[in-house]
Amino acid sequence: MIETNRLQNLEASEQPAVITLSGVSFGYDPKQPIFQDISLTIAQGQWVSLVGANGCGKSTLVKLLNALLPKSDGEIVVCGLQLNEENIGSIRQNIGMVFQNPDNQFIGATVEEDILFGLEGLCLEPIEMGHRLQVYTDKLGIAHLLDKHPGELSGGQKQRVAIASILAMEPGIVIFDEASSMLDEGSRNELLDILQRMRAEGKYTILMITHDADEILASDRVLALYGGGLAADMTPAELFSNDDLLDKCNLRMPFSWQLARELQKVGINTDVPASEKELIEKLWP
Amino acid sequence: MAIELQQVSYIYSDRSLWKQTALHNIDLSIPQGSIVGIAGATGSGKSTLLQLFNGILKPTEGTVKVLDVTLQAGEKSPKLLALRRRVGLVFQFPEQQMFEETVEKDLCFGPLNFGMSLEEAKERARKAMVDMGLDLSLLERNPFRLSGGQMRKAAIASVLAMDPEIVVLDEPTATLDPVSRAELISLLERLCREQGRTIIIVTHRMDELLPIADRWIVLKEGQAAFQGSTQELASDPSILERCGIAIPQSLRYWRAVADRFRLEGEVPRLTPKALAEFIASLSSDISHPEIEKRDNHE
Numbered sequence: 001m002i003e004t005n006r007l008q009n010l011e012a013s014e015q016p017a018v019i020t021l022s023g024v025s026f027g028y029d030p031k032q033p034i035f036q037d038i039s040l041t042i043a044q045g046q047w048v049s050l051v052g053a054n055g056c057g058k059s060t061l062v063k064l065l066n067a068l069l070p071k072s073d074g075e076i077v078v079c080g081l082q083l084n085e086e087n088i089g090s091i092r093q094n095i096g097m098v099f100q101n102p103d104n105q106f107i108g109a110t111v112e113e114d115i116l117f118g119l120e121g122l123c124l125e126p127i128e129m130g131h132r133l134q135v136y137t138d139k140l141g142i143a144h145l146l147d148k149h150p151g152e153l154s155g156g157q158k159q160r161v162a163i164a165s166i167l168a169m170e171p172g173i174v175i176f177d178e179a180s181s182m183l184d185e186g187s188r189n190e191l192l193d194i195l196q197r198m199r200a201e202g203k204y205t206i207l208m209i210t211h212d213a214d215e216i217l218a219s220d221r222v223l224a225l226y227g228g229g230l231a232a233d234m235t236p237a238e239l240f241s242n243d244d245l246l247d248k249c250n251l252r253m254p255f256s257w258q259l260a261r262e263l264q265k266v267g268i269n270t271d272v273p274a275s276e277k278e279l280i281e282k283l284w285p
Numbered sequence: 286m287a288i289e290l291q292q293v294s295y296i297y298s299d300r301s302l303w304k305q306t307a308l309h310n311i312d313l314s315i316p317q318g319s320i321v322g323i324a325g326a327t328g329s330g331k332s333t334l335l336q337l338f339n340g341i342l343k344p345t346e347g348t349v350k351v352l353d354v355t356l357q358a359g360e361k362s363p364k365l366l367a368l369r370r371r372v373g374l375v376f377q378f379p380e381q382q383m384f385e386e387t388v389e390k391d392l393c394f395g396p397l398n399f400g401m402s403l404e405e406a407k408e409r410a411r412k413a414m415v416d417m418g419l420d421l422s423l424l425e426r427n428p429f430r431l432s433g434g435q436m437r438k439a440a441i442a443s444v445l446a447m448d449p450e451i452v453v454l455d456e457p458t459a460t461l462d463p464v465s466r467a468e469l470i471s472l473l474e475r476l477c478r479e480q481g482r483t484i485i486i487v488t489h490r491m492d493e494l495l496p497i498a499d500r501w502i503v504l505k506e507g508q509a510a511f512q513g514s515t516q517e518l519a520s521d522p523s524i525l526e527r528c529g530i531a532i533p534q535s536l537r538y539w540r541a542v543a544d545r546f547r548l549e550g551e552v553p554r555l556t557p558k559a560l561a562e563f564i565a566s567l568s569s570d571i572s573h574p575e576i577e578k579r580d581n582h583e
Contacts, residue, residue, distance in 0.1 A: 028430065054434025054462045100433070100460060101378070154327040178433075181460045182377075184326065184489040185531035211462045250464035255492065255534040255557060262561030268568065276534075276541035283564065284545060 015044040017077075018173060018205050019065065024074030026057070026064060033072070034060055035228040044172070047199050047206040049216045049236065052225035053250035058209045061225065062175050066095045079172060093122070096166035100178045102158035103150070105165075111137075111153075112146040115165045122169060136168040140194065156187025163194060174198070176208040180215065192218055213240070213254035224249050286350070287451055287483040288315040288338060293347035293358075295333050307333040309507040311347075315485065315500070320477050322494045323487045325504030326529035331455070331487045332377075334504065338453050338485070339372035340365040352450065370399045373449030375441050377456045380429070382440045388414075388431070389424040391439070395447040406446070413442035418468055433460050438469070445476075451483040452476065458490060466493055491533040495519075495555045503528050519553035535560075542567070 019042040027033035034057040042048055050058050063069040065078060067088050076083040078091045099105055108114030112133065119129045137143040140160045150158060159179060166174060176195075180188045192215060198204045199220075210216060222239045224232040226248045232239065239245060240253050253261065259279075260272045273279035295308040308330045315321050325331045336342040337349050340356060349356040354368050376382055385391035392410035397403065414421055417438040423431065428439060437460060444452065452473070458466040474497045477484045488494050501518050503511035505528040511518065518524070522536045535555040542560065543551060546567060554560040 052462075054465055055432035059433070156327070178460060182456070185533065186529070189531070213463070250462040252463040252467070255538070258557035259538065259561060262557045263564065266561050266565035268561070268565060276538045279538065280541050280545050283568070 015046075016080075017041045018044045018079050019207075020075075020077040022075045024064065024076060025072045026060060026069065027072055030072065033228060035225065037074070038230055039074075040223060040230060040233065042205060042207065044205055045199075045202050046221060047195070047219045048208065049219040049222045050207060050209045050225065051211065051216060051222055051239075051249050051251060052231075053248075056225045056249075057228070058225055059177055062097070062177060062207060062209065065173075065175070066092045066097075093169070094171050095173045095175060096169060096171035097175045097177065098159070098162050098166055098179045100181055102155070102162040102182075105162045106150045106158070108150075110147050110149060111142060111161050114150070114161060115168050118165050118169045132168045132170075136164045139167070140164045154187070155183050156190055159183060159187065159191060160194070163191075167198075172203070173205045173207065176206070176210070178209050178211070180210070180212060188212070188214075211251065213252060213257075216240075216251075217254060286314045287317040287319075287352065288485075289313070289348075289350040290337070290344075291348045291350075293337065293344045293349055295330075295337065295342060296345045297333075299345050307507055308337075311507075311509050313502060313509055313512055315483060317483055318477060318481045319499040320474065320484045320494075320497055321486070321500045321502060322491065322498040323485065323502045323504065324489075324491055324525070324528075324530055328506075329504040329528070330507040331504055333507075335374065335453050335455055335485075335487060338451070339369050339374055341374070366399075370395075370447050371449055372451045372453065373444035373447055375444050375452070375454040375457060377459070380436060382443070383428040383436065386427060387424065388426055388428050388439050391428055392424075392443045392446045395443060399447060409446040409448065410442070413445040414439075416445060416472060417442040418465075418472070434462060434465055437461060438465070441469070449482070451485065453485045455487045456489065457486060458488070458493065466490075470494065470497065491525075491530075492535050495533065495535050496559075503530070505529070515555075516553055519555070520549075 022039050024038045025033055025036045052058050060069060064071045065076065067083060079094045081087040081091055083091060106114055107117050115133055116129060119132060137146065140163060142157065142160050142164060145153065145157060153161065180191050183191065195206060196218065198206060208215065208219060216222060216239065217236045219236060222232065222234055222236055223230060224245060231248055232245050240257055257272050260270055263270050270282055273282065290311050290313045293308060293311045294306065297305045297307055323331055333342065337344060338351060340362065343356055343362055344358045346358045351368060352371055354363055356362050383391050385394060389410055392413060393406040396406035396409050411421060414424065419435065419438050419442060423435065428436060431439060441457060458469055461469060470493055473484050476482045486494060495515060498515050500514055501511065502509055503524060510528050511524045519536055519539055522532045522540060525532050538560060539553050539555060542564060554563045
């Protein structure tokens with residue numbers, strides 16, 4: 001696991017940087033900074049998890065990237081463009097955001113209208129809009145829902161519509177801000193599937209704020225925020241082997257990791273099982 | 286019983302063209318001082334059910350008994366003010382529940398409204414903050430300047446400040462980080478076991494509630510598809526799949542071990558620690574090639 005992750009990091013590091021932060025600080029009140037002097041680089045095509053305890057500033061940090069909040073200090077470069085008054089428009093076109101609660105993201109009276117709203121904002125030709133509508137609703141398996149009202153959709157379906165409307169605008173960077181936290185387990189697995197396909201396509205840089213152990217494990221790289229700074233930049237497997245860091249970020253290991261750990265404590269040495277079936281086969285062949 | 290429903294149906298916009306049945310013929314009972322989990326796919330009627338518990342909604346058919354108050358379909362309902370203090374409801378989105386300019390004012394609103402003095406209300410607010418693990422310095426803050434997780438805890442604190450006998454929570458742990466989630470669950474467990482309150486929780490994350498829940502209610506399309514103890518649910522979790530819910534990991538691992546040894550009537554081990562210790566006790570009873578092989582290597 002660690003090996004493959006390292007490999008991906010290595011490959012990704014040869015890609016150009018799409019997000020660079022140098023010495024970035026922010027505070028609503030200058031006397032109470034939320035974080036200070038953060039520097040980091042994210043390469044094109046990487047899938048990065050941003051983790052940390054509630055209130056540590058994860059959502060605030062990503063909102064600085066497209067100037068939804070103004071940084072107090074430092075420099076931000078997105079897709080080669082310096083974040084400033086002049087470039088905000090182009091930078092915002094490069095960044096798509098999917099939030100916790102899809103209800104807050106709905107604008108249209110139907111799924112179709114909702115997806116087209118963003119495309120109209122981009123002033124696309126009607127033919128191109130129709131084309132994208134078809135491509136992205138097919139991709140997310142919501143083509144049959146086009147004339148539905150948001151109220152008729154399940155939580156998982158709504159979140160897929162929200163993702164489709166963002167992806168249809170073809171941003172290079174997609175930010176998921178705890179996008180799975182309102183979803184049931186079935187829909188969470190669907191979302192993970194979508195993310196994995198996005199990574200396979202290689203077009204997207206994914207920045208994902210999450211507390212979910214399975215989501216973190218699926219990503220390439222973890223950035224951990226703690227005490228107003230960047231506490232770690234490592235692979236998911238390294239994170240889940242680091243008790244001190246898990247503690248600082250209020251995180252827990254995935255169930256299967258916890259079970260393997262507890263089994264070791266009682267003298268049964270076993271690798272982390274991929275499934276309950278594998279565990280039984282290993283323990284009692 | 287803290288709550289008892291007899292043949293309850295709830296229909297939105299009854300007697301109109303757009304009527305929609307949300308709950309259908311539900312019988313259920315929730316014992317006083319128990320922890321009850323409610324699960325169900327989106328649209329199965331969970332939120333409608335919760336709103337019957339303190340009289341926000343009144344049954345279209347059947348009888349709802351909450352503590353000593355009875356709500357009967359078609360009859361004029363008794364005074365509900367007292368009931369609303371005794372049954373605290375925490376909704377899914379905390380931001381929809383907070384409205385004052387400081388956290389302290391928000392937390393005092395309920396107690397003041399139910400006739401407590403300002404001093405008493407402030408004391409309650411502080412106690413609820415401490416119970417929720419929130420720093421008292423946040424009392425002066427604007428609730429909308431809190432992080433999502435802090436806001437959720439503050440919303441729960443505002444309900445606890447009313448000192449309710451029954452606490453009903455809709456997805457209380459969504460958006461909390463895993464440690465805060467575990468803390469909240471153990472706080473709710475203490476409110477039940479030490480103070481005798483009845484705790485009812487709607488959840489998508491059954492894994493975190495399974496180790497402490499006494500009973501479960503599983504809804505499917507407005508009907509109660511399952512009602513029983515955690516042990517009964519653990520003996521056949523396939524009912525969850527039939528209700529459109531993925532079987533949680535703790536139940537999957539427990540079933541795998543229990544099925545392997547054909548265990549029946551065994552108390553389910555639903556935490557990694559309890560399960561590991563149980564596996565160790567099984568392993569010491571039987572020959573265990575894996576352990577011996579590993580030990581030789583080391």
